[in-house]
Amino acid sequence: MNSWMVALLLLAVLSLAYQQGWSLSRRLATPEGRLHSRPAYHGSLVAIWTIAPALVIFGLWALFGTSASRAFILANLPAEIVDTGGAALQSAIQRVRAIASGFGVAGEVQPYEAAAGEALRRFQLIASATVLAAAAAFAGVSLYFARRRIATRLRARNEVERLVRYLLLACSGVAILTTLGIVLSLVFEAARFFTFVSPIDFFFGTVWNPRFSTTGAGSGQYGLLPLLWGTVMVAGIAMFVALPIGLMTAIYLSQYAKPRVRSIVKPMIEILAGIPTIVYGFFALVTVGPALSAFGASIGVDIRATSALTAGIVMGIMIIPFISSLSDDILRQVPRAMIDGSIGLGATQSETIKRVVLPAALPGIVGAFLLAVSRAIGETMIVVLAAGNSPFLRANPGEPISTVTVTIVNQLTGDQDFASPQSLVAFALGLTLFVMTLFLNMAALYIVRRFREQYE
Incomplete structure (x- = not known):
């Protein structure tokens, strides 16, 4: 999927949603019915609720798109190629992807590779169009319901600030979880190492000679x-x-x-x-x-x-x-x-x-x-x-x-x-x-x- 196309779609949806929320709240503002929040908060709230479903769809495709394309390639490869597994299968998958991308491959292209590459190219076009259409459709539905929520007493500022607070909390959580993951990976792998070598020998040893081999604990x-x-x-x-x-x-x-x-x-x-x-x-x-x-x-x-x-x-x-x-x-x-x-x-x-x-x-x-x-x-x-x-x-x-x-x-x-x-x-x-x-x-x-x- 073209990243520029995705970025332009998201930017267009974001701009349209903000303008819709801002203009509608401006029309509702009258001397008899003052808005609880400024129009900028109404526009921001509508934009957030509109862009969220599109981001979820693109995120799911980013997570599972590669696996889906791999499964499609395997379904279009001959059974004897799939049964080989290992490096040979991985090389065949890479060749099919290269053919589908239009860059070509070294050596002679086999008929099954050309057919699989063409099928993969059509699959990618259909999948990209489907994802873009789904994101646009869900964004449109979300925009419709978000606009209907706009009223003079809607606490848009409170909701926007609450959503921003949740976003900041999520970013902090990502940083903490990343640090925790690094530490845990170090601890678990270090514990595996200490099953081969005594911690006393490691921390107090005065000779470093690992002897690159795989013969076990006595190999260095x-x-x-x-x-x-x-x-x-x-x-x-x-x-x-x-x-x-x-x-x-x-x-x-x-x-x-x-x-x-x-x-x-x-x-x-x-x-x-x-x-x-x-x-x-x-x-x-x-x-x-x-x-x-x-x-x-x-x-x-x-x-x-x-x-x-x-x-x-x-x-x-x-x-x-x-x-x-x-x-x-x-x-x-x-x-x-x-x-x-x-x-x-x-x-x-x-x-x-x-x-x-x-x-x-x-x-x-x-x-x-x-x-x-x-x-x-x-x-x-x-x-x-x-x-x-x-x-x-x-x-x-x-x-x-x-x-x-x-x-x-x-x-x-x-x-x-x-x-x-x-x-x-x-x-x-x-x-x-x-x-x-x-x-x-x-x-x-x-x-x-x-x-x-x-x-x-």
């Missing part, structure tokens, strides 16, 4: 500590780079910079947040890594081009805008009366920033810092290209390491058996990252509440 060592240490090391280096630079930048922009300078500098810094992480990874691989290696050689220190130091520095550059922009906005929200009072008591601008502005803005700054930490912990592409993928416990940041995110990518890359511990371990690693982020958020809430009570 799954020690988390090397990956966790690599993640913490890279995130720590990134914050060591980003926190002072980002915070000092925010202080300068909010307290010292002139409006013209601020209008130029802040957008230039925020451009860093829009650069894709793969570009940062490539920059780390071909520029920063070799530069650090050459610098280390000049001072007699062994620094590998792919190392925790390379990944951490580039990641720190990437998250500078997160800290600087958020901290700048927070610092500018500090009440001007507090700053003026400090200066009036004889404090210098630097003393005011240190003893008044920063303490007052501390909850927001901590929130920005922890948001940046979460961003650093979950980063993948930079460490994939620049960290070296070496899962060993090392204290030297100039040597290659591996992180949790890189390992998840490695474990789920390629043709893997998702019932084996080599693949299920990715869910255990993902659950570990989720718990780490959860504790960071809990710490942020604690700090924010504590200092907010102090300054309110």
Whole structure:
């Protein structure tokens, strides 16, 4: 079904219904019989009730249309093709769909494929026309009954607000259910992994050697500590780079910079947040890594081009805008009366920033810092290209390491058996990252509440 046709139909129905409800309510408005709600609410109510059946029909077709077309294709394929099943049957279905779409297929088209493709094309045309006609018919019937409900005392505003509240509640429910589904999928798959590997060996093991095979529980060592240490090391280096630079930048922009300078500098810094992480990874691989290696050689220190130091520095550059922009906005929200009072008591601008502005803005700054930490912990592409993928416990940041995110990518890359511990371990690693982020958020809430009570 053409999506543009559906969108135009819905837009036309919505416009017509709104105009009908609005104009009818305007005609009913008289000095003797005042409307309970404004005509805009009557138009909105009629539009909502008119568009709802059409949306339901299109939603049902979106859910079941693919299954219906597949069943139709199977009914038009020879029995010997259907009985083969597996990849051969799937390939035959794809060829029929390609023929029906008019794009054609590679190789010679068999007679049964041409017949099935032509039948599918007619079926799609009839189905699309039927769905469009049904949506238009139900919308028309709904419009008729919705118009009949319009009266001077109809509480259209209350009904519209109630429907909008239900819509917002449904959107919130989708967000909550999505989060719950992600967590449950991680928990269940991680539980399957722990039937192969002991949780003690996983959380306290110091050797990571999964040995890609499907021989069961004894097919590798799954020690988390090397990956966790690599993640913490890279995130720590990134914050060591980003926190002072980002915070000092925010202080300068909010307290010292002139409006013209601020209008130029802040957008230039925020451009860093829009650069894709793969570009940062490539920059780390071909520029920063070799530069650090050459610098280390000049001072007699062994620094590998792919190392925790390379990944951490580039990641720190990437998250500078997160800290600087958020901290700048927070610092500018500090009440001007507090700053003026400090200066009036004889404090210098630097003393005011240190003893008044920063303490007052501390909850927001901590929130920005922890948001940046979460961003650093979950980063993948930079460490994939620049960290070296070496899962060993090392204290030297100039040597290659591996992180949790890189390992998840490695474990789920390629043709893997998702019932084996080599693949299920990715869910255990993902659950570990989720718990780490959860504790960071809990710490942020604690700090924010504590200092907010102090300054309110």
